[in-house]
Amino acid sequence: MSAPALSPLPYVDTKPQGSADFYYAVNATFRFLLQRLGVEGWQRYLEEMGRGYFEPVNRQWSQGGLPAVARYWRAFFAAEPGAVVDVVERPDRVEVQVRECPAIKHLRAGKREIVGEYCRHCYFLGSARAEAAGLTMRLSGGSGSCCHTYARPDAGLAPQDLRAIKEARS
Amino acid sequence: MIGSYDFCGHYEWTFGWFDRVGGHALVRDYWNEAINHDSQSHARELIRREGIPGMLKYWGHTLLEESPDLGFNITHTADVFRIDFHDCPSRGFLRRNGLKNYHDYCDHCMGWTGPMLGEAGYVIDHEHNHLGQCWWEMRKAGTPDGHAPAGSVAGAKDVRLRPDWPKDPAKLDRYTKANDPDAKMP
Numbered sequence: 001m002s003a004p005a006l007s008p009l010p011y012v013d014t015k016p017q018g019s020a021d022f023y024y025a026v027n028a029t030f031r032f033l034l035q036r037l038g039v040e041g042w043q044r045y046l047e048e049m050g051r052g053y054f055e056p057v058n059r060q061w062s063q064g065g066l067p068a069v070a071r072y073w074r075a076f077f078a079a080e081p082g083a084v085v086d087v088v089e090r091p092d093r094v095e096v097q098v099r100e101c102p103a104i105k106h107l108r109a110g111k112r113e114i115v116g117e118y119c120r121h122c123y124f125l126g127s128a129r130a131e132a133a134g135l136t137m138r139l140s141g142g143s144g145s146c147c148h149t150y151a152r153p154d155a156g157l158a159p160q161d162l163r164a165i166k167e168a169r170s
Numbered sequence: 171m172i173g174s175y176d177f178c179g180h181y182e183w184t185f186g187w188f189d190r191v192g193g194h195a196l197v198r199d200y201w202n203e204a205i206n207h208d209s210q211s212h213a214r215e216l217i218r219r220e221g222i223p224g225m226l227k228y229w230g231h232t233l234l235e236e237s238p239d240l241g242f243n244i245t246h247t248a249d250v251f252r253i254d255f256h257d258c259p260s261r262g263f264l265r266r267n268g269l270k271n272y273h274d275y276c277d278h279c280m281g282w283t284g285p286m287l288g289e290a291g292y293v294i295d296h297e298h299n300h301l302g303q304c305w306w307e308m309r310k311a312g313t314p315d316g317h318a319p320a321g322s323v324a325g326a327k328d329v330r331l332r333p334d335w336p337k338d339p340a341k342l343d344r345y346t347k348a349n350d351p352d353a354k355m356p
Contacts, residue, residue, distance in 0.1 A: 011176040011267040014259075018174030019235045022181075026172050028208035029184060032200055037191070045187060049172075053183040053271075079175035103171070110212075122171045 008071040009079065010056035020081045020106040027107055030115045039117070043124050050128030061133035061150075069094045069135070069150045082106060093151035104144045104168060111170075118168035119143060123160060126150075142166035178260045179269050185278065186271030197272075198351065201281030210282060218290045225251040225308060233259075241302075243327040250318075251308045254329040258302040265302060276300055276343065280351040288349035296345040299336055305329045315347050 033042040051058070060068045070089045073096045077085040084100035107114045119142030130137035130150055138149045138157050143166040151157050172180055188196045206214060213232075216224040226246055233242050233253070241257025264275060276298045283306075287294055293311045295318070298304035307323060320330035329335060336342055344355040 009176070011179045011263070011269065013175060013263055014239065018177055019232075020174055021232070021235070022174040022177035025177070025181065025205060025209040026174075028204040029200075031208060032204035036196070036199075041191075045184075048187065049180060049183060053180055076171075076173060076175075080171075080173050101171075102174070125172065 008060065008068070008075040010054075010060070017079050017081045020102065021110075023103040023106045024110065024112060026103065027112060027115055027118065030118060030121060034115065034117065042117070042121075046121055046124040047128040050125045051132050054125075054129050055132070058129050058132040061129070061135065066092075066094050066135075066150065066152065069133075073148075077102075092155040093149050093157075096148040096150070098141075098146050098148070101144050101146065108144075108170060114168045114170045116167045116169075119146060120162065120165050122146070122148060123162070123165060127160070140164045143168045176263075178263045179267060181278075182264055182269060182275050183271045185275065189272060198281060201278055201351070202285045205278075205282035206286045210286065214286050214289070217286065217292075221290065221292075222246055222248070222251045222308070229253060243324060245324040245327065247323075249309060250323055251306075252323045253306045254324050254327050255302065255304045256329055256332070258304065261300075261302040274300070274343070276304065277351050279304075279306075280345065280348070284349040284351055293347040293349060294345060295347065297330075297342045299342055303329050303332065303335065309347075311347075313347060317346060 030042060033045055037045070057072060060072065066089065070087050073085070073087045073094070077083040080102040082100065082105050083098070083102040086097040086099065088095040088097060104114065104118070119139075123137070123139040126139065126148055127137040134153070136151050136153060136155070136157050138151075138160050140147050149157065185197055188200050213228045216228050220227070226244065229244060233244070239257070241255065241259060241262070243254045243256070245252040261275060264270065280294070280296060284294060287308055288311075291311050292308045293313065295307040295309075296304065305328065307318065321328045345353060346355060
């Protein structure tokens with residue numbers, strides 16, 4: 001099955017969902033980065049990926065505003081196996097309410113040792129992408145369920161408290 | 171969130187990032203330490219324990235999940251395990267989406283499977299054309315050098331029998347009885 005030509009996803013595949021075992025590689029990549037380059041190196045990797053690899057999405061968000069953000073996250077999680085997510089649109093923000101994180105769920109099912117910092121990757125990556133699109137991003141919760149908030153600058157979100165992001169547990 | 175749907179895209183982007191930050195040595199270490207020894211530890215343990223039947227279990231499952239359109243063919247006997255990719259799902263994803271952040275994405279397969287199979291006592295014959303077609307034969311270490319003739323293991327499914335398979339070896343990356351991603355034949 002091909003993704004529709006007007007998919008909100010910038011990169012499309014011939015199959016409708018990804019293979020969940022790829023979460024093993026994402027978790028292992030984070031462990032390698034943290035061991036070799038430390039937290040600062042890992043954070044830099046995520047921020048550069050956010051501005052570089054995800055540039056087409058950031059451009060969509062910049063041009064389409066919050067409705068484009070909501071469309072993207074609905075399409076994104078529809079393509080992630082095992083995700084249970086609600087995307088709620090409010091006047092000044094979009095809340096991505098992750099009730100079951102597909103990655104944490106699969107890593108636990110596979111009895112993998114989850115990198116403790118795993119959930120913070122969504123903040124470092126997401127905030128770099130939001131900033132590139134003229135938005136702000138905050139994250140709360142984690143370790144299986146969380147809430148990502150993408151907002152217009154005038155929404156006046158409080159600064160991110162990294163302690164609001166839970167350590168991921170296996 | 172980094173997802174699984176476009177995994178091959180950010181995975182390829184990651185090779186380029188490591189290459190810029192730490193050079194080729196860091197890319198090699200990433201493939202071996204993060205992919206072989208961590209992410210794919212289930213494959214590593216299975217193949218070390220069972221040999222060719224373990225390869226069949228691992229790649230039979232994985233390739234079916236990644237490539238439900240069956241762009242590949244598996245052949246196995248007691249002595250050899252062979253895969254022919256006629257339409258690599260991973261390279262195909264990158265080509266369709268115009269993604270290139272690393273000079274040779276295809277090297278990653280030898281980058282992690284080479285050391286993994288070496289640790290299990292196997293060596294690899296392999297060629298890839300960078301366009302989504304390649305072939306692999308895994309045999310016990312100590313097998314004499316050289317490639318088996320086209321069609322001798324996989325019959326008509328041998329990717330080398332395709333009309334578009336390059337006749338010029340210079341257009342291929344080639345390995346014989348190898349485990350090291352840098353051990354390309356001249």
